[in-house]
Amino acid sequence: xxxxxxxxxxxxxxxxxxxxxxxxxxxxxxxxxxxxxxxxxxxxxxxxxxxxxxxxxxxxxxxxxxxxxxxxxxxxxxxxxxxxxxxxxxxxxxxxxxxxxxxxxxxxxxxxxxxxxxxxxxxxxxxxxxxxxxxxxxxxxxxxxxxxxxxxxxxxxxxxxxxxxxxxxxxxxxxxxxxxxxxxxxxxxxxxxxxxxxxxxxxxxxxxxxxxxxxxxxxxxxxxxxxxxxxxxxxxxxxxxxxxxxxxxxxxxxxxxxxxxxxxxxxxxxxxxxxxxxxxxxxxxxxxxxxxxxxxxxxxxxxxxxxxxxxxxxxxxxxx
Amino acid sequence: xxxxxxxxxxxxxxxxxxxxxxxxxxxxxxxxxxxxxxxxxxxxxxxxxxxxxxxxxxxxxxxxxxxxxxxxxxxxxxxxxxxxxxxxxxxxxxxxxxxxxxxxxxxxxxxxxxxxxxxxxxxxxxxxxxxxxxxxxxxxxxxxxxxxxxxxxxxxxxxxxxxxxxxxxxxxxxxxxxxxxxxxxxxxxxxxxxxxxxxxxxxxxxxxxxxxxxxxxxxxxxxxxxxxxxxxxxxxxxxxxxxxxxxxxxxxxxxxxxxxxxxxxxxxxxxxxxxxxxxxxxxxxxxxxxxxxxxxxxxxxxxxxxxxxxxxxxxxxxxx
Numbered sequence: 001x002x003x004x005x006x007x008x009x010x011x012x013x014x015x016x017x018x019x020x021x022x023x024x025x026x027x028x029x030x031x032x033x034x035x036x037x038x039x040x041x042x043x044x045x046x047x048x049x050x051x052x053x054x055x056x057x058x059x060x061x062x063x064x065x066x067x068x069x070x071x072x073x074x075x076x077x078x079x080x081x082x083x084x085x086x087x088x089x090x091x092x093x094x095x096x097x098x099x100x101x102x103x104x105x106x107x108x109x110x111x112x113x114x115x116x117x118x119x120x121x122x123x124x125x126x127x128x129x130x131x132x133x134x135x136x137x138x139x140x141x142x143x144x145x146x147x148x149x150x151x152x153x154x155x156x157x158x159x160x161x162x163x164x165x166x167x168x169x170x171x172x173x174x175x176x177x178x179x180x181x182x183x184x185x186x187x188x189x190x191x192x193x194x195x196x197x198x199x200x201x202x203x204x205x206x207x208x209x210x211x212x213x214x215x216x217x218x219x220x221x222x223x224x225x226x227x228x229x230x231x232x233x234x235x236x237x238x239x240x241x242x243x244x245x246x247x248x249x250x251x252x253x254x255x256x257x258x259x260x261x262x263x264x265x266x267x268x269x270x271x272x273x274x275x276x277x278x279x280x281x282x283x284x285x286x287x288x289x290x291x292x293x294x295x296x297x298x299x300x301x302x303x304x305x306x307x308x309x310x311x312x313x314x315x316x317x318x319x320x
Numbered sequence: 321x322x323x324x325x326x327x328x329x330x331x332x333x334x335x336x337x338x339x340x341x342x343x344x345x346x347x348x349x350x351x352x353x354x355x356x357x358x359x360x361x362x363x364x365x366x367x368x369x370x371x372x373x374x375x376x377x378x379x380x381x382x383x384x385x386x387x388x389x390x391x392x393x394x395x396x397x398x399x400x401x402x403x404x405x406x407x408x409x410x411x412x413x414x415x416x417x418x419x420x421x422x423x424x425x426x427x428x429x430x431x432x433x434x435x436x437x438x439x440x441x442x443x444x445x446x447x448x449x450x451x452x453x454x455x456x457x458x459x460x461x462x463x464x465x466x467x468x469x470x471x472x473x474x475x476x477x478x479x480x481x482x483x484x485x486x487x488x489x490x491x492x493x494x495x496x497x498x499x500x501x502x503x504x505x506x507x508x509x510x511x512x513x514x515x516x517x518x519x520x521x522x523x524x525x526x527x528x529x530x531x532x533x534x535x536x537x538x539x540x541x542x543x544x545x546x547x548x549x550x551x552x553x554x555x556x557x558x559x560x561x562x563x564x565x566x567x568x569x570x571x572x573x574x575x576x577x578x579x580x581x582x583x584x585x586x587x588x589x590x591x592x593x594x595x596x597x598x599x600x601x602x603x604x605x606x607x608x609x610x611x612x613x614x615x616x617x618x619x620x621x622x623x624x625x626x627x628x629x630x631x632x633x634x635x636x637x638x639x640x
Contacts, residue, residue: 017397018404019385019492023608024581024601065339065638073635077337082628084338090626091619172339173638261344279599280616281344288343295615296600299411306410308402315393318385318493 001252002226006035009042015309019318025277029255029297030304036228036253037137041305044298047094047138050131050218051078051085051287054101054124054211057109058189059147063182065173068146072103074286075144084284085142088291092298094140096291097131101210110154111188115208121201128214129221139222140230140257140294142287143211143239146172150182151207152238153264154189158196158203159245160271169234169262171283200245215239223253230297232290233260233283237268244272255297258282258289321572322546326355329362335629339638345597349575349617350624356548356573357457361625364618367414367458370451370538371398371405371607374421374444374531377429378509379467383502385493388466392423394606395464404604405462408611412618414460416611417451421530430474431508435528441521448534449541459542460550460577460614462607463531463559466492470502471527472558473584474509478516478523479558479565480591489554489582491603520565535559543573550617552610553580553603557588564592575617578602578609 009031014020021027033042053075059068077083078098089096101124107115116124132139145151149171156167164186174182190196193206204213216239222229231237231254243250251272258278259265269276277293310317329351334340341347353362373395379388397403398418409416421444427435436444452459465471469491476487484506494502510516513526524533536559542549551557551574563570571592578598579585589596597613630637 016404017394017402018604022492022602022604023404024603026600026602026612067636070636073633074337077628077633077635080628080633081626082337082633084336084343084623084627087622087626088619091615091622172342277600280346280597282342282346283344284338284342292346292616292619295411295619296612299408299612299615302407302411303404306401306407307404308397308400313393313397313400313402315397316387316390 001035002038005038005040006031008040009034009304016307017310017313017315023303026300026303029300033228033301036226038226042301044138044301046135047092047140047294048136049085049089049094049096049140049287049291050099051142051144052099052101052128052211052214053103053144054209055103055106056145056147056151056209057106057115058111058150058185060109061181061185062178063150063185064146064171065178066146071144071146075100083286084288085286085291088288092291092294094291094294099214101127101214107208107210110207111185111192113192114206116205118205121205121213124210124213125217128217131218132221132225132227136227138294138297139227140287140290141215141218141236142232142285142290143215143235144286145209145211148209148235149262150185151209151212152235154186154207155203155238156264156268157186157190158207159200159241166267167264169264200242204242212239216242219243219254229254230257230290230293232257232287233285234262234265235285237265241268241272257293321355322358325358325360326351328360329354329624336627337630337633337635343623346620346623349620353548353621356546358546362621364458364621366455367412367460367614368456369405369409369414369416369460369607369611370419371462371464372419372421372448372531372534373423373464374529375423375426376465376467376471376529377426377435378431378470378505380429381501381505382498383470383505384466384491385498386466391464391466395420403606404608405606405611408608412611412614414611414614419451419534421447421534427528427530430527431505431512433512434526436525438525441525441533444530444533445537448537451538452541452545452547456547458614458617459547460607460610461535461538461556462552462605462610463535463555464606465529465531468529468555469582470505471529471532472555474506474527475523475558476584476588477506477510478527479520479561486587487584489584520562524562532559536562539563539574549574550577550610550613552577552607553605554582554585555605557585561588561592577613
């Protein structure tokens with residue numbers, strides 16, 4: 001973090017033509033952006049949305065309302081411009097990149113042992129780091145992977161304890177029987193991988209998947225490259241939580257873009273101490289909430305950089 | 321409302337490449353926009369932010385942290401491009417119009433009788449109607465007026481009962497003594513204008529001000545012209561509430577853009593049954609929250625119009 005840039009933002013904030021604090025979280029965002037970009041004022045001319053896609057062995061257990069083939073079909077949809085995230089990137093004037101992680105080779109079924117080998121997990125993390133390139137000023141992260149809300153549930157359960165049902169939700173919309181299969185899969189996963197408990201990177205390897213490991217890698221690389229990060233919903237935040245468990249300051253350069261309807265997200269937000277920017281009842285994944293929040297960050301930075309000071313504008317300060 | 325356009329939106333929504341309901345309130349917005357624009361799909365290429373400015377006799381009672389001269393100074397700031405709303409309009413690619421309502425002539429002090437005469441109140445409403453011009457596809461409304469959170473408090477108290485302190489907050493940031501003066505002014509206002517109770521337009525006339533009457537006029541005109549409306553914070557929503565009290569369906573073409581920190585806003589939102597789109601701790605007024613929400617509406621409409629259907633994209637529907 002660049003505390004000088006953050007302090008410069010705070011000092012300018014106080015002089016802008018508005019009552020102190022009146023822009024609420026927009027003020028917090030402007031200071032956060034300066035601190036983590038290491039420049040004042042911060043800029044968001046080049047935001048990127050990175051969506052990672054992977055397949056999950058556990059999907060064969062009937063934990064999703066959709067077949068696993070949908071992961072690749074949706075990647076094609078992203079490439080053709082037909083998904084929600086494409087439209088959201090257009091409104092945010094953001095560069096969309098989609099990263100496929102060997103969709104023909106799902107992770108192993110974690111109810112029977114680790115989803116990934118150590119090397120595969122590290123490779124996926126390294127792959128995710130590629131999303132951070134010079135010039136990117138804000139990175140919005142998302143995922144696509146049929147079955148990954150089950151993987152996220154197992155990951156959170158291993159990281160933060162509680163019970164399997166606390167972390168398991170309807171995902172894309174499973175029925176009651178599907179929910180029961182999800183909870184059972186999470187419980188079986190924890191039982192099959194007891195070493196994952198209280199070891200964050202081992203939990204990531206055991207429950208995966210590749211796209212979640214890639215997200216963790218992208219968050220690490222963004223920190224090194226001074227790129228602030230917007231996290232999407234449950235699966236994306238679960239991947240980020242691996243880093244939080246390893247170091248409580250590891251997500252200070254990240255904001256959570258939105259509160260997912262997926263009930264595990266609320267527990268997870270409480271565990272990592274983050275308050276989302278948006279709460280619009282969304283639960284789509286594919287980076288949709290993160291992409292939607294880009295214009296909030298742009299707005300915060302535009303206000304901070306573009307507003308007149310009381311002195312410049314000849315506006316009277318407080319005191320009748 | 322054009323129910324055919326709304327039904328067409330609902331039917332298309334079901335075919336788009338996402339789980340049903342996964343875009344949450346973005347789906348609600350797309351249907352609402354189609355219903356009130358009377359076209360499917362709805363469009364937001366030409367959004368407008370209209371900010372109305374007026375001065376208040378009650379400001380002389382020391383109810384604001386800022387002198388009344390700030391109203392005109394801030395209007396100048398809007399015209400010079402230095403205010404928050406200017407930057408927010410740029411990010412939203414929205415047309416900003418600022419309407420001054422005779423700033424040299426404040427309303428009468430409502431603690432001594434009606435703030436406005438009937439003719440003045442009607443003229444202000446008619447002036448507000450001018451903000452709605454052919455081609456505007458979404459109207460975001462805001463206000464500027466030193467003292468108007470006190471006017472809004474008196475107005476809400478007259479419309480919805482309760483106690484003066486329920487509707488009175490810190491506004492631009494008054495201290496405890498200022499708060500006591502605000503509560504006293506609201507109580508005195510209600511006592512001086514007993515006929516305002518349970519008569520919505522009389523309440524508007526008695527507590528004003530001109531900019532609040534103009535907002536009520538703009539909302540009415542927007543309904544006639546098939547322009548959906550985004551309401552800003554407390555003062556703006558209070559003006560809208562006059563119409564709600566006259567007819568409970570009168571605000572169906574309006575959404576509340578954000579939840580203000582001003583505590584009266586929460587009570588008011590409950591009274592009119594609206595859930596805001598954003599909750600970012602803002603309390604600036606000048607249309608800032610409404611301008612910020614424009615990109616949410618744009619995003620909703622872009623997803624709705626631009627996404628592929630399951631059939632188009634060759635994505636498998638539910639069912640493993």
